[in-house]
Amino acid sequence: MTSYLIKNARILGGEPQDLRLKDGVIAEIGTYLADDGATVIDAEGLIALPGLVDLHTHLREPGREDAETVLTGTRAAAKGGFTAVHAMANTFPVADTAGVVEQVWRLGKESGYCDVQPVGAVTIGLEGKQLAELGTMADSAAAVRVFSDDGKCVDDAVIMRRALEYVKAFGGVIAQHAQEPRLTEGAQMNEGTVSGELGLRGWPAVAEESIIARDVLLAAHVGSRLHVCHVSTAGSVEIIRWAKSKGWDVTAEVTPHHLLLTDELVRSYDPVYKVNPPLRTEADVLALREALADGTIDAVATDHAPHPSEDKDCEWAAAAMGMVGLETALSVVQQTMVETGLMGWADVADRMSRRPAAIGGLTGQGRPVSVDEPANLVLVDPAYRGAVNPDSFATRSRNTPYRGRDLPGRVVATFLRGRATVLDGELV
Amino acid sequence: MKRHLVSTADLTLDDALLILDTAEEMAQVSTRAVKKLPTLRGRTVVNLFFEDSTRTRTSFEVAEKRLSADVINFSAKGSSVSKGETLKDTALTLQAMGADAVVIRHGASGAPQRLAESDWLHGSVVNAGDGTHEHPTQALLDAFTMRRHLNPGLGRDLNGRRITIVGDVLHSRVARSNVHLLHTLGAEVTLVAPPTLVPYGVESWPCAVSYDLDAVLPKSDAVMMLRVQRERMNAAFFPTQREYSLRYGLDAKRAAALPEHAIVMHPGPMVRGMEIASEIADSARSTIVEQVTNGVSIRMAVLYLLLGGSEPALSPARPAESRTTEEHSK
Numbered sequence: 001m002t003s004y005l006i007k008n009a010r011i012l013g014g015e016p017q018d019l020r021l022k023d024g025v026i027a028e029i030g031t032y033l034a035d036d037g038a039t040v041i042d043a044e045g046l047i048a049l050p051g052l053v054d055l056h057t058h059l060r061e062p063g064r065e066d067a068e069t070v071l072t073g074t075r076a077a078a079k080g081g082f083t084a085v086h087a088m089a090n091t092f093p094v095a096d097t098a099g100v101v102e103q104v105w106r107l108g109k110e111s112g113y114c115d116v117q118p119v120g121a122v123t124i125g126l127e128g129k130q131l132a133e134l135g136t137m138a139d140s141a142a143a144v145r146v147f148s149d150d151g152k153c154v155d156d157a158v159i160m161r162r163a164l165e166y167v168k169a170f171g172g173v174i175a176q177h178a179q180e181p182r183l184t185e186g187a188q189m190n191e192g193t194v195s196g197e198l199g200l201r202g203w204p205a206v207a208e209e210s211i212i213a214r215d216v217l218l219a220a221h222v223g224s225r226l227h228v229c230h231v232s233t234a235g236s237v238e239i240i241r242w243a244k245s246k247g248w249d250v251t252a253e254v255t256p257h258h259l260l261l262t263d264e265l266v267r268s269y270d271p272v273y274k275v276n277p278p279l280r281t282e283a284d285v286l287a288l289r290e291a292l293a294d295g296t297i298d299a300v301a302t303d304h305a306p307h308p309s310e311d312k313d314c315e316w317a318a319a320a321m322g323m324v325g326l327e328t329a330l331s332v333v334q335q336t337m338v339e340t341g342l343m344g345w346a347d348v349a350d351r352m353s354r355r356p357a358a359i360g361g362l363t364g365q366g367r368p369v370s371v372d373e374p375a376n377l378v379l380v381d382p383a384y385r386g387a388v389n390p391d392s393f394a395t396r397s398r399n400t401p402y403r404g405r406d407l408p409g410r411v412v413a414t415f416l417r418g419r420a421t422v423l424d425g426e427l428v
Numbered sequence: 429m430k431r432h433l434v435s436t437a438d439l440t441l442d443d444a445l446l447i448l449d450t451a452e453e454m455a456q457v458s459t460r461a462v463k464k465l466p467t468l469r470g471r472t473v474v475n476l477f478f479e480d481s482t483r484t485r486t487s488f489e490v491a492e493k494r495l496s497a498d499v500i501n502f503s504a505k506g507s508s509v510s511k512g513e514t515l516k517d518t519a520l521t522l523q524a525m526g527a528d529a530v531v532i533r534h535g536a537s538g539a540p541q542r543l544a545e546s547d548w549l550h551g552s553v554v555n556a557g558d559g560t561h562e563h564p565t566q567a568l569l570d571a572f573t574m575r576r577h578l579n580p581g582l583g584r585d586l587n588g589r590r591i592t593i594v595g596d597v598l599h600s601r602v603a604r605s606n607v608h609l610l611h612t613l614g615a616e617v618t619l620v621a622p623p624t625l626v627p628y629g630v631e632s633w634p635c636a637v638s639y640d641l642d643a644v645l646p647k648s649d650a651v652m653m654l655r656v657q658r659e660r661m662n663a664a665f666f667p668t669q670r671e672y673s674l675r676y677g678l679d680a681k682r683a684a685a686l687p688e689h690a691i692v693m694h695p696g697p698m699v700r701g702m703e704i705a706s707e708i709a710d711s712a713r714s715t716i717v718e719q720v721t722n723g724v725s726i727r728m729a730v731l732y733l734l735l736g737g738s739e740p741a742l743s744p745a746r747p748a749e750s751r752t753t754e755e756h757s758k
Binding site: 188191192193194195196197198199200201202204268269270310313314315316317318 | 514515516534535536537538539541542545558559560561562601604627628629630631632633
């Protein structure tokens with residue numbers, strides 16, 4: 001196995017140091033390390049972070065291989081600096097059995113670009129009616145710990161209660177897509193002044209907040225763990241902050257796009273901005289940034305949702321919801337959190353690696369950048385500035401809201417247990 | 429003028445007055461024995477209707493034929509959204525056939541803007557109603573009708589005129605287009621509806637909102653009744669048709685509260701006995717049939733201005749600057 005000597009990298013933005021990656025671990029950290037036959041990487045000016053961990057990725061395989069496969073999705077993940085992703089369960093067939101989660105897990109192993117941790121469905125077929133075999137998925141080779149009907153809300157209070165209780169037996173967590181279904185029938189965008197003007201049916205903030213309020217109370221009542229997916233409103237932040245102040249075991253994630261974009265963009269009627277939960281207002285964006293900075297929101301998760309062009313090259317109402325995000329996530333976080341002074345690089349490592357790994361129960365990921373730790377690393381050039389060019393993406397889909405937008409930062413190299421998956425910004 | 433007519437929010441005061449004044453010229457043509465102008469000879473206009481609308485499509489078709497355009501009716505009902513040919517492929521087909529203008533009616537809000545801003549086709553796009561978004565030519569014909577009654581004369585606007593729009597504003601593309609245009613023309617607009625049928629965020633619109641029709645009617649120069657679909661009560665927007673009529677319908681007793689000069693309008697199709705009583709719809713102050721006639725003139729004016737360009741329609745087009753400030757301020 002190739003060993004690497006990374007010269008003058010700024011670990012978590014600190015003083016330049018050399019890192020030696022050997023036999024899958026960080027073997028040595030210091031200054032003026034000798035190359036000893038290692039491949040030398042000049043990391044002058046680059047930041048070294050632990051490999052990023054995504055709690056929320058749609059890899060689309062099995063079933064929608066025209067949008068993404070485990071291979072193309074993990075290649076995109078590596079280019080974005082990720083060394084582990086959680087593959088969401090809304091595939092065809094749904095990942096609601098040990099067979100499907102093991103298939104996804106095995107495809108991840110074969111791809112080799114990053115670890116793929118399958119998420120299991122909470123209910124059979126994501127239909128919210130009958131619990132899937134959660135224990136069997138937990139005991140399978142995929143060792144599932146995160147369960148989610150993402151894309152749909154577990155809206156039945158009794159089913160949600162039972163799921164929260166049941167997964168306590170094997171240390172599981174329910175990741176809720178908080179969306180009250182009756183309040184969001186036919187919803188097209190955030191309900192606000194813009195939806196009223198555009199004549200698009202609204203997705204009110206209360207539809208998210210009412211479910212989160214119910215769920216934190218349920219989690220407290222049964223003493224279980226709740227994770228809230230893609231928090232998008234200022235009101236949701238307040239509820240989660242309150243739940244955490246009570247000492248309840250609640251965690252939450254925010255997507256990069258909800259940290260940057262607002263519903264004003266929908267005025268173009270360009271479905272590239274159509275996503276669920278929808279883009280909200282400037283006030284929501286600012287509240288989410290603040291919550292991520294103060295730790296109320298634990299993690300950034302991409303909700304990477306690839307779609308083929310025909311599902312976006314159409315009128316708004318006919319378009320699919322979702323955006324690709326793996327390859328732009330770190331840049332958006334740099335722009336919205338680091339360059340605004342809200343967070344340092346150590347905080348970025350915490351919210352994009354350590355905490356998501358802990359929520360997902362991944363023991364070999366999200367570790368500190370120190371000697372004898374697994375060599376899961378990403379090198380970032382924070383000085384880079386450039387327009388997003390989707391033609392260079394590794395994901396199979398092109399539905400990015402950032403086409404042509406200037407974003408800072410660039411992933412120069414990614415290492416998965418000491419092996420380079422990305423070097424000089426290109427896949428290895 | 430812009431190349432497309434997608435939203436009345438895009439129209440400046442000068443644009444709006446130019447259309448209204450041009451429509452007055454077109455109205456003269458429609459009174460002749462030979463109701464035809466050669467203006468759009470050799471130009472192809474496609475009426476692309478993804479939703480049934482005999483009234484609007486026929487009005488556009490008459491307007492196009494009076495301008496001597498080659499007219500193609502492309503009924504695409506049910507062909508987009510979820511199955512069959514996409515909007516994009518339909519547009520590419522029309523582009524390949526050489527459409528100079530596309531008049532589009534679509535159930536999805538924003539479809540005309542999508543068409544206008546895409547590179548799918550290069551002709552002018554006229555929005556003939558999109559979802560619950562806008563219906564600009566309806567608003568223009570409404571303003572044209574109001575001006576004839578409330579401030580007649582070329583170059584004149586609707587400054588200070590009090591317009592009341594009543595009914596299902598939430599689902600109404602007519603209301604949205606009217607609010608923008610009437611505001612541009614200087615009118616004072618009040619929306620009246622049960623709170624369930626008022627759009628979220630209406631505070632930011634350039635108009636007032638009331639839940640009390642009786643309080644507003646005596647201060648109205650024109651009242652426009654919007655259609656209220658009976659099925660809305662199944663989604664709990666109001667309890668029963670009877671209660672809706674009692675609180676928001678325009679019956680003879682309510683109409684008597686209007687100032688003597690006030691007109692009663694309806695964009696059609698009407699639900700008689702629901703939002704408007706028959707005796708009011710058929711009364712002397714009703715402009716409902718007149719609105720249909722004016723619709724043809726307005727659509728002729730819009731197509732002429734978008735496609736005919738610089739050539740004058742009848743007489744030399746009067747430059748906008750020639751309007752006197754006195755007229756303007758009325």
